[in-house]
Each structure stands twice: as C-alpha cells, then as structure tokens.
Amino acid sequence: MPSVRGRKSPVADWVDCDKQEKQTNPKSKRPTWPSRAPMVKKRTALVDMTNAHKVHISLPGRKKKQEVKKKSNPSLSENNQAEQQRLSSDSSEGQASGNTDKEKEEAEAAPAGKPAVCNVQPHLLRPQIPSEFDVDSENRDDCFMCPEYAKDIFDYLKSREEKFVLRNYMCQQPNINDGMRAILVDWLVEVQENFELYHETLYLAVKLTDHFLARTPIQRDTLQLVGSTAMLLASKFEERDPPYVEHFLYICDDAYTRQQVVDMEVRILQVLSFDIGIPIAYRFLRRYAKCAGVGIDTLTLARYFCELSLMDMELALERSSLLASACLLLALCTKHLPGWPPILEFHSGYSISEVASTVRKLYPVVVQPPNELKAIHSKYSHEVFFRVASLPLVDFDVLEKTLSPETSPEVPSHAVVNS
Template sequence: MLRQKHPCDMKSKTNSTEEVYNVKRTPSSPQGGPKKRSAFVDLTNQKTKTQTVIQTKNGKTVVDKASNRKEVIRTHSIQKDCKDFFAEDQPKKAVFKAEEFPVDCLSVCQPDEQSKLQRRKVCVAQVPEEFDVDKEHIGDCLLSPEYAKDIFDYLKNREENFLLSDYMHKQPDLTQDMRGILVDWMVEVQENFEMNHETLYLAVKITDHYLSVDVVMRESLQLIGSTAMLIAAKFEERCPPSVDDFLYICDDAYKRRELLVMERNILQALNFDINIPVSYRFLRRYAKVAHVNMETLTLARYVCELSLLELELVSERASRLACACLLLALITKDLGGWTPVLQYHSGYALADLSCLVRRLYAMLASPSNDKLNAVDNKYSHRVFFEVAKIPLVNIDTLEEALTVL
C-alpha cells in the first residue's frame, strides 16, 4: 500500500507495476467512496431567516423580521401589484437604436474586421514572422496567443527570485538519499491522486526552498513533503485533495494540527510567494515551438521528472533544464538539434545547453536505484508510450549533435 511507505524507510517497495496501473485511481479519499470536500460545501444549504410580510390597517406593507413562521403571507395588495406588473399594458423596455450612440462608441463596441486585423498585427508585430508559432491560434482567448511569449519571458525573469544551491550541508539530520526517497514518494502521491504534473513539480520546488532555509529533523521530512503537496494542489488543482487525504497517505503518522502548522511555516518561509516557475511549463511551451509529437514530449517529460530526484540539479534554472530535456529527446528520436526558432523563444543557444545535456545523459546511463523506481514504473506504462524502455542514444551520436555549428 502507498500509505505504508515512508521517506526514512529504506526497504524496497512491494507493490508491483501491474497493481499500480491496473487499478483506477480517483482523486477522492483513499479511505473509500467520494468524500465531500469541506471547502466546497453547498452554500444553498445555509439556514436563512424567513421574513413575513404583513399588511397594516392603512394598507401599507411592512416586513416582520421577528416572526419565525415559514410561510409568507401574500396580501391582496401585493398580488395586485404582481398582476399589474405582468399586465400587457405595461410599457415595454426601451430599445436603443444604433444611431443614438456616438460614432466613437460604435467603433469600440462593434469593430469591423479591418480594425480587428489591425489590432492583431499590432499585438504580434514584435515576433518575427518566421518565429511566430502562435499565429495559427490568433483569436483563441483560451490560449492567449498574443501574450504567450510575454508570459514565458515573464516566468523566465521570475527565476531570478528562486535560485537554489545544494543545501544539504545545512541539514545535519538529512541525507541526499532521504530527499530522493521523499521525491519518489511524492511522485506516487501525484499519480494516485491523479493530480496535474505541475502540482508535483511545484511541490518539489516548495520542499527544496523550505529545506534551504530551515533545519529539520528526518521525522518531519514526510510531513514537509505532504504539506508541500497540499499547498501545490491548492495552487494548481481545481479540486485539491483534503487535509484528511494527506494525513491518510502518511499512515496517520502526523496530527491534523501538525500539518496545518507546517503549512503556515512553509508559507511564511517562502513569504507566501509560491508562484515558482517550474520546468514542466517551459517544456510544454518549447515542445510546441518545436512541433514535436506526444511521444517525443513524453520522453522529454520522463527525463525532466527523473531529474527531480537529483539533488545536484536543484540549482538549475527551470527553463534551462526544460530545454536540455527536450534537446536530449530530439537527439534520441533523431529529430534534429537545437533550431533557431527554439533558440529565439527559449533564449538559450546550443552552447548553453551542451553541458547540462551531458549531465542528464549520465543520469540516464547510471544504474537505477531499486528503491527509487516510481518514475521508471510510471513511464514504462503504455499510457506514457513506454518511453522509459527506449534505449539511450549512442554517445558518439550525442556528441556529434552537441558539437554541430
């Protein structure tokens, strides 16, 4: 069972891959059927006071707020007013004619096609025509193509506020292996609750930032990981799991109050700024720029998610890590190298990525740890195109692709 696994427990996992993927998991509580979230109670079930309308002798109506009767007394005068309101002889709503509006208002409220095209040209003029990968989505408000590049440029600039370094020397009671076991367990939590991948990446980022500023004991490590998942789920999910769900997957090792106190401590340590750029968002953007298929994107996602286990990669910028993962996937699938359009949208040249790509290749080539197999098991399933089983590209082919001018 997932709930029996603890980051400080070095025993190998007993679950088989088939049990993980053959069981349909739901975001509801693992304890049983769907559980009603306390944060989403039906507000229409709230008790409301009944107001009673009574008629005085002079024919006026007043509201009796002190009355507790459930029925509302509808007087003859009120019924008459209702009949008069729906009478056919009542005046119709005023209909405004277009010519009554000033010309300037009409140009704003009802723009013609020419003005629409002019505004679109102004919005996308900053991107060269040969590098404009969003022009096909112009007019789709859900994708926001006019602002796509600006959004990711903004996220790339925000990375300056969240730079990390190897913090493990500040943690006398923790080791690199303990962090790896925790992240491996967080991958299983994300998978079993069927949460977004952004939630996992953000939770790992929150955990690393908290561990970099506060000294913790190993007994609290799983509590920190669970609380980070809760915070990330609140930020990313439409219907996040409840506090009780996270207490359950920790095998009730912690109390509700402990988790809530840890949530406050983490938020205060991060100054309540949890909008941390994550590599998964950049990876999807750059994959769209490269026009790769879903299998190639999934291969890059596998490499990117596997890098979450590596402590030495926490110092890498999310945007640069996403570029390196995509480039390694492109070389593995023999789809070319780093193109000018990728360099334009990412801001990284091939020389900026070569060293990191080699580090990721060495990570994939190293023997896998039997205790940290959640990512491998996840991406060995056919839902993810079994990309974890794809053989590594030849080292000579890799070096050739990284040295092409």
Template sequence: MPIPRGKKSSVSAGTRIPKLTSTSSENQEEGPQVKRSSSPPHGAPKKRTAFIDITNAHKVHISLPGRKKDPTKSAVKKSSSSSAALKKLSNLKKSSSVSSEEGTAEKEKTEEVKPGEEETPEDAAAPVEELVAAAPPVVREVPAHLLKAQVPAEFDIDSENSEDTYMCPEYAKEIFDYLKRREEKFVLCNYMPSQPSLNPEMRAILIDWLVEVQENFELYHETLYLAVKMTDHYLSQTPVHREMLQLVGSTAMLIASKFEERSPPCVDDFLYICDDAYKREELISMEAGILQTLSFDINIPIPYRFLRRYAKCVSAGMDTLTLARYFCEMSLMDMELIPERGSLLASACLLVALVTRDLGGWAPILQFHSGYQTSDLAPVVRKLHAMLVAPPDDKLKAIRNKYAHKVFFEVASLPVVDMDILEEVLLQ
C-alpha cells in the same frame, strides 16, 4: 397561524427575507411618494461628513414609470438654453468689434451686430465647426513597455490557435517571457550543507514517494513539480529533522494541489498516505509554516510548462514529448540539477529527446522562443546524460516503472543516446 399582540414571532435569522417594497409597482402607483427622513433614529449617532455633503442625492433625478414628462417644460428648457447660447455668442462678437475699432471701417461694419437681427443656430455653430476642423488630430503614443513584440512569420506558433481562447494565442509568448524573467527570483543552490539531519539520498527517496502519491491520486504533473519546488525552497531556508521530512513533502503536495487541481485531495487523504504518522494539527501547522517561509509566493516557474511550450515549437510528437518528460522527471531526484533554471532544464531535456529520436538538434525556432543557444545547453545536457547512464537505484523505481508503461510509450526502456552523438550536436 395569527400571532397574538404583545408577543414577538420566533423566526430564525437565516429565514428572514426583507420585503422589497420599493420595487413593487403597486406602491409606485399609490399617490406621491414620501421621502425618507435623513435624521437618525432615537439614540443613534448622527451621520456627518468631513467637509460637505459628498453624496449625489440632490443631483439624481428618478423617473418613475407612472409619471409622464411634460413636453412643454422640456421645450421651454431647450429654447431657454439655446437663447442663452446665442446671447453668449453675440456678446463675444460685440467684444471683438469693440476691440477692433482701430482697424478699417470695412472690418467694423462686418463685425457689428445690427439691432433687431437674430442669429440662426447654423451661423452660431459655424465658427465652432471651423475650429474643430482646423484642430490637428490628437495622436497618443503607446509606451514602449506596452508595445507587443513582433514575432516573425516563420517563428509564429500561436496563430494556428487564434480561435481557441483557452490557449491565449495573443499573450502566449508574453506569458512565457514573463515566467522566464520570474525564474531569477527562485534560483536555488545546494542547501544540503545547511541540513544537519538530511542528505541527498533522503531527498531522492521523498521525491520518489511523491511520484507515487501523484499517480495514486491521479494529480497533474504540474502539481508534482510545484510540490518539489516548494519543498526545496522550504528546506533551503529552514532546518528540518529527518522524521519531519515526509510531513514537509506531503504538506507541499497539499498546497500544490490547492494551487493546480480542480478538486484537490483533502487533509485526511494526506494523513492517510503518511500512514497516520502525523496529526491533523501538525499538517495544518506545517502548511502555515511553508507558506510563511515562502511569503505566500508559490507561483514558481516549473520546467514542465516550458517543456510543453518548446515541444510545440518543433511540432514534436507525443512519444518525443513523453521521452523529454521522462528525462525532466528523473532530474527532480538529482541534487546536482537543483540550481538549474526550469526553462534551461526543459530545453536540455528536449534536446536530448530530439537527438535520441534522431529528429535533429536545436533549431532556430527553439532559440527564438527559449532564448538559449546550443552552447547554453551543453553543461546541463552533460549532467543529464551522466544521470541517465548511472546505475539505477533499486530503492528508487517509481519514475522508471511509471514511464515503462504502455501509456507512456515505454520510454524508460529506450537505450540512452551515446555521448559522442550529443557532443556532435552541441558543437553545431
């Protein structure tokens, strides 16, 4: 429908499509192009630079498809540039002949440039080639912190995944070494004395509930471990009333889901599992509070990642790895194991699982990749054994019921290994 003159067309802002007139071939073929005026429109402020024109517009040469280059012009330019280079070389030779007048007559004759003779480009390029050939090769030393650590062949567990880019075989060891160093920043202590309204039993009930949330939403195990870590770090810095403890745990699970999951649950899902005990504004406010308290640094090393890495070192089967995962997940509820680093805790859980399955002790390859010896694992192994042989609490059944399922090889129903057997392994 034609638009009458004097009236503006009512088009929404979202439907305006700019016309790309500069890229159309028809406009390029229609006569010479007109340069855009650099002067600002009427009433607009003038553009200025701090010192000079810092753009490269005067240096850019645009070759249009409709125009053809003149071969004569390019030949003239090449010949002029080559003649200029020859003149410079002849001047250099003349200056060298003048400076060497005090030498012998033979040297003067060889260095003189006879009039009327022109030097060929091959003769002019000869001294340059000789200088380049005589120059020693430049050897750049790689800084020490960029040198890749050499892994012995008997301890190499990543070369078998050289074709799998998702496994990052070139950087796998460096990644876990970095995570192990990063653990020093997230060392915790027993913070319950600073929480007047909480006790270890309340925290254990919260984690037992988070395990159920992880199962119901089918979240990754990394999400569960990260949520527990963030909850502990937040509680170590901020006093919380017991009525708000579930809000802290569910919000930490929401943040961990955003960090680990491909499609994390939404806010309404977490409000639903809390039985609508909290409002949407409270959960969002708690999310901002946790992130600000942790300075938005939530990439906390968790024991689950180290456990999978160390189990690969000894080619542990899925049943052995699941047993170690059961021990590691049970340790989340024990307040005595909070100060332990994730890599050390994962090593202790794997050692107990290996001894339970009668698969040997702490092998040299595990010492190489974990950096721990058997003596370093002894205190944590004893704490784990005391936790496993303790009478189970009827209120805390989520982890035991989870790992009693056939999917997890029913590892929760296995008898706990005798402490005397563990002591023999720890003394090796």
C-alpha cells in the same frame, strides 16, 4: 429517550407571538429604531456604480435636450422665464447643429475604410515576432490559448527565475541527505499518480520543498511532513479539486496529526513569504515542444527525463527553463531529430552551447537511475506513456557530436546505453 416530535420550535413560538400581537393590536406598525441607534438611509442594495448617469454622450445627428428647471430664478417673472428658456434652447440647437456639421466634414475628409490609428510610445510597443518563428498565430481564434501574450508570459516566467535561484542546502541540513530527498521525491511521484493530480502539481511540490529546506533546518522525521504539506499547497495552487488534509494523513499512515499539517502549511507559507508561484520546468518543456513541433511521443520522452531530474540534487539547482531545454534536446537526439533548431533558440533564449553543460549532467542520471527507486520508471513504462522508459538512449558519442560538433568526444565510463 423522550420524543422530540411534540416540541414546538422557537420559530413557531415567534410566529405565534407575532400573530397574537396583530390580533390584540391590529394597528401595530413596524418596530422603530432605538433612540440611540443611528438612522440608516434607505437605498437599493445594487445601485448604478458605474457613474453612467454622470456621463453625457453627444451623438451626431441628434439634438441635445436641455433640461429646464422648474424654478430657475424666483425673482424673474413667468414671461422672462419663458423667454430665457426659448433663447437657451435656440443656442443649444445651433451649437448641436454646428457640432454635427463639423463632425460630418471630418468624417468626409477622413479616408474611407481606414480605422483611427492610436499613437503609442516606442518603449510600449511589443517586439514583432518573425513569421518563421510565429507558433501562436494558429490559435488566434482561441481566447483560452492567449496567442497575443504567449511569448510575453513565458518571457516573464523566465525573468522570475532570478528570484528563485536555488543553492545546495544539504550542508545546512545535518539530519537529512541527498538520498533521503530522492526517496521523498519518489514517494511524491506515487502520490501524484495515485491521486491523479496534474504534473504541474508534482513539480511545484518539489520546488516548494526545496526552497523551504534551503531556509529552514528540519529533523529527519519531519521530512515526509514537509513533502506532503508541500503537495497539499501545490494542489491548492494548481488543481481544480484538490485533495483534503485527511487524504494526506491517510497516505502518511497517520504518522502526523491534522494540526501538524496545518501548522506546517502556515510555516511554509511564512518562510516563502506567500510567494509560491515558482516557475517549473514542466511548463517550459511543453512550450518548447510546441515551438519545435514534435510529437506527443517525443514530448513524453522529454517528460520522463525531466521527471528523473527531480530526484537529483545537482539538477535541482538548475534553472527550470534551462533544465527543460536540456531534457528536450536529449529527447530530440534520442529520437534522431534535429538537435536545436533556430526556432528553439529564439523562444528559449538559449543557444546549444548554453544547454550542453546541463545535458551532460542529465545524461548519467538517465542512464543509471537509482535502482531502489522505481516509481518514475514504472510509471513511464506504461502504454499510456508510450513505454518511453524502455526506449534505448542515444549513444554518448552521437550526443556529443550534437552538443559540440567541432570537438571529438571522450566517452565517460558511466555512459552505458540502456538496452
């Protein structure tokens, strides 16, 4: 193979030509524009784009400087120009002094120590949060917590749930069923744990998968491609350092090609109209747990219940905020804590009677999870998650007293407590 060390780079040839041209023609100038090319006006790349030079601010106690043009009127003599300048400067000084005196009088008339009050229209005023329900004032010095907008943010997320109401789509999917979907969710939990992704990524990936399947029939061998691509999209949306496409090809055992993943990514975005900011239950759960002031062990137990609910198709149809409320209420009852205090009713917007029906749907899923799908159970059996998967669940009769204390419960046949 010939050596490339002796070759001269094109850049070096260009430099030598430039030097040779300077030696032959020392008075050579920069190349001019072509005759047909438009002339470009020279300017600085970063100029003052704030229009600050057009704004004149008059400060009290300072005289305005009148800019005098060199040639105001070519028909006047020099004496007339000087007289005109003197008169204009006197009038501007008098006006500035008058403005200063007026501002001083207004400042003296205003009460000391009281800032100016801006009148805001009534419909723009934010509702005041009662002091007993204020859980964000403790973070008023932390700008990253957004204490002024925390409740407004979650109220907005709750209002967006109206746009993402999910229906049971299995009747329109002849090639897949609820069991296949549960297997896919169990596999996504393993992917989230192996890649050490955020829990928000897992919940969003399941939401993207459900909403895509609700609008597009697929084949059985495409289900894993949809789930892995949804996890890729959710990683790009939530993660700081999302995995690459090659990582998902590896965990799929090279069952798909890179082009298939990219095509499915485009297809999911087009079907969902690029609106993938779907409210998820995990965010509501953390917010409600903070409002209730529960410990990290109770929150982890509620997270375990909420993650088990991802595999059940009936619970997937529930609103995320309502599902989070049901998981937290079941965790509070399991920990023998007050069921649904008024602060949770205020921040969630749900009464205990509205949450009760979802809790009754969640209870059998937690009592008897699928035997062959153990990813979530083994995950929350670790000491990092306080081994909450091995905690005994609350009895159904005790739970029913909390949900509807005025009625006597009827224990269903499936209500068997884990030991």
